Amino acid sequence: MRVLIGGGSGFVGTRLRRLLNKAGHQSMVISRQPGENRVSWNDIYRDGLPECDAVVNLSGENIGDPFKRWNEDFKEIVCSSRVDTTQQLVTAITSAKHKPRVWISSSAIGYYPASETAEYTELSAGGSGDFFAELCAEWEEAAKLPAEAGVRHVTLRIGLALGREGGMIPKLIPSFWLGAGGTIGSGKQWFPWVHVEDVANLIKYSLENEEVTGVLNAVAPHAATNADFTKTLARAMWRPAFFPLPGFVVKTVFGEERGLAMLEGQRVIPERTLATGYKFLYPDLESACETFSSILPIST
Numbered sequence: 001m002r003v004l005i006g007g008g009s010g011f012v013g014t015r016l017r018r019l020l021n022k023a024g025h026q027s028m029v030i031s032r033q034p035g036e037n038r039v040s041w042n043d044i045y046r047d048g049l050p051e052c053d054a055v056v057n058l059s060g061e062n063i064g065d066p067f068k069r070w071n072e073d074f075k076e077i078v079c080s081s082r083v084d085t086t087q088q089l090v091t092a093i094t095s096a097k098h099k100p101r102v103w104i105s106s107s108a109i110g111y112y113p114a115s116e117t118a119e120y121t122e123l124s125a126g127g128s129g130d131f132f133a134e135l136c137a138e139w140e141e142a143a144k145l146p147a148e149a150g151v152r153h154v155t156l157r158i159g160l161a162l163g164r165e166g167g168m169i170p171k172l173i174p175s176f177w178l179g180a181g182g183t184i185g186s187g188k189q190w191f192p193w194v195h196v197e198d199v200a201n202l203i204k205y206s207l208e209n210e211e212v213t214g215v216l217n218a219v220a221p222h223a224a225t226n227a228d229f230t231k232t233l234a235r236a237m238w239r240p241a242f243f244p245l246p247g248f249v250v251k252t253v254f255g256e257e258r259g260l261a262m263l264e265g266q267r268v269i270p271e272r273t274l275a276t277g278y279k280f281l282y283p284d285l286e287s288a289c290e291t292f293s294s295i296l297p298i299s300t
C-alpha cells in the first residue's frame, strides 16, 4: 500500500512509518520541511494528490509546549494547522482522478466534555463547551468527504499518547528520576491515555481492514486517573512520586485554558474500536509504563 501522511514527521507519524515499512507498505510524508520521500503542502496545492492508496493526516502544532504562550495568535495556529491541512487533503482527495481507497483523519479526546463521573464512547455527544471541544468538532467537520467520493473514512479521537520519543513522557522522566514526580493537581481527573505504538498500530489496522469505518476512540481500554498513572510510572521507575504540581502553577505556566484541560479529564471508552476486533498491544498502564522504565534522564 502507498500511504501519504500529512505531518508524518512527528511523534505518531514516525512510529507509523516504521510500522508500515516493516509490513512492506510504502509511505510518503507531507511536510513543511524538505527531505527525502517528502512533498510539501504547496506541492499538493499545486499538483494535487500524488498517486497513493491511502491518505492519513497527523498534522498539528504541538499544544503541550510550555514555551509557546497560550494566546489568540497561538490558538489560531493550533486550529489552522489541524483544520486547514485536513481541509486541503479533503479537497485533494475529492478532486483526484485516481482516488485513494481510504482516508484517516485525526481528532482528539478533547471532543468530550471534562467530567469525573461521565463515561464517553464514540457515540456520546461532544464537540462543544470549550476551546478544545470546538476545535475537535471543526477538525472532524473539515475531514468529512462527500459520499459520492466513494472513499472509506476513519476518524481517530486520539488520547494522551505515551511514548519515549514525544508527548509528555520525555518531559516527565527527569523529575521522576530525581524523585520529584507527582500528580498534576489533585490527580483525581481521568487520564485518557494510549501507548503511541497502539495509535500507530490502530492506524495501520484501519488502513488494512476494509470493514473499519467511522469514529474510533484511540484510548487504552483500562481507564485510569492521573494519580493511577503517576503511581504506575513511579513504580516502573523504582522512584517515589510525592510532589503534586499545584493547579495554580499549571495554569500560570500553561495559561488558564490549557492548564484547565490538564487539570480536568474525561473517561473515554474505546467501545467501537474494540468492536472492530482491534487488540491493544498495551491495554493497561503497567505494561505501557514498563516500556519507559529503562529511559535515562539524559537520553530524554
Ligand SMILES: NC(=O)c1ccc[n+]([C@@H]2O[C@H](COP(=O)([O-])OP(=O)(O)OC[C@H]3O[C@@H](n4cnc5c(N)ncnc54)[C@H](OP(=O)(O)O)[C@@H]3O)[C@@H](O)[C@H]2O)c1
Binding pocket: 007, 008, 009, 010, 011, 012, 013, 030, 031, 032, 033, 057, 058, 059, 060, 061, 062, 063, 077, 080, 081, 082, 085, 106, 107, 108, 109, 158, 159, 160, 161, 162, 166, 167
Ligand atoms: N500526541 C498526542 O498525545 C495526541 C493526542 C491527541 C491528538 N493528537 C493529534 O494527533 C496528531 C499527531 O500527533 P503527534 O503527537 O505526532 O504530533 P506532533 O509530533 O506534535 O506534530 C506532527 C506534525 O505536525 C506538523 N506541524 C507542526 N506544527 C505545524 C503547523 N503549525 N502547521 C502545519 N503542520 C505542523 C509537523 O510536521 P512538519 O514539521 O514536517 O511539517 C509535525 O511533525 C496531531 O494532529 C495531534 O493533534 C496527538
